[in-house]
Amino acid sequence: MTKTLLHIDSSALGDFSTSRKLTASIVRAWQQANPHVRVTYRDLAAAPPAHLTGRVMMAMRSRDLTGLSDEERVQIAFSDDLVEEFLAADAVVIGAPMYNFSLPTPLKAWIDRIAQAGRTFKYTESGPVGLAGGKRVVIASSRGGMYAGTPLEAALDHQEAYLRGVLGFTGITDVAIVRAEGTNMGPEAVEQAMISAHEQIERLFVTSLAA
Template identity: 60%
Template sequence: MTLLHLDSSLLGDASVTRHLTQRIVATLTAAHPGTTVVRRDLAAQPPAPLDAELIKVVKFRDLTDLTARQQAELALTDTLVDEFLAAETVVIGAPMYNFSIPTPLKAWIDRVAQPGRTFRYTETGPQGLAGGRRVIIASARGGRYAGTPAETAFDHQEAYLKAVMTFFGIPEVEIIRAEGVAMGDEARAAALAAAEAQIQALV
């Protein structure tokens, strides 16, 4: 099995999602000896957010008269897409930041959303091209949202990631969730214990 391990938290060793992705990857690799793990730390080496210079080449594939920066960013984009499509399992660390996802993870999505590779447009609408792989999202939230009235209004993190993966042709996304981690030591410990139980159930 080939596994792509993505982290996006900016908190380093204090990150809950980094702890969760490490546990998920360790559990899966123990259950599947010989697994090849490709790790990409999007916070340590963040893809550049798209700007006027990059969007023409990264999103619209206009390859005329490329600058050195555009050439480098095009190569990075193709590498990120190749990594994603080569993986049978993708583990994504995605904390909630201001009700959404970290900037480096959004930049990664902007690169991987490539017409003709991860999706295409047809006469009947968009069609995902990246089906057949397992996606597991390690989610952390300071407050509690799942199953509450706040979920509909404020969850632009898990809901967004599920929508993106569905667009890519992966409608079934597994969520390992630790929420309420900023609500005191007891709540944090309970959240991590619940997430650990979810991790053990992955195999």
């Protein structure tokens, strides 16, 4: 049974965001199926993590804070908080709109802070090993055009494919995607995309996602 659920939004569009609507629907469905789940919410667009500097990155790796400024020490502590929040969650819902074929920069900055050797993965003689396995992740993916199953998917999908890859690197293989495509292709396309996405959400919970 899911005990803790980390809900992450990253879209800059606020109430106009498709991915935010989808993450809210997914979390509501999860709570209905599991009323005792505890939800932690993080809005990466409202409070974006700073992009890593070389000094902060090196300190994150070495854990040597010598010579760091107060602000850099705050950044290290913030990174530690993000990692602990991520590791503590039994499940994660990630709102991930496609921006220019990739991710919103606040979401990438979050990934740069949680992908830490010794915390969410480790290097061994036989290669890297993920340390954050056992979680369920649902990605709410929104796209202005149509990509899934088209030639554009292989050429230009640096969003869903990247998220699956980086999550897999941390040991997370239980990843589901709720997708809304064509959201910039007119009102009818938006309506159809949302109908399709909510059908996907219903199917997720029919298959006992919240168990």
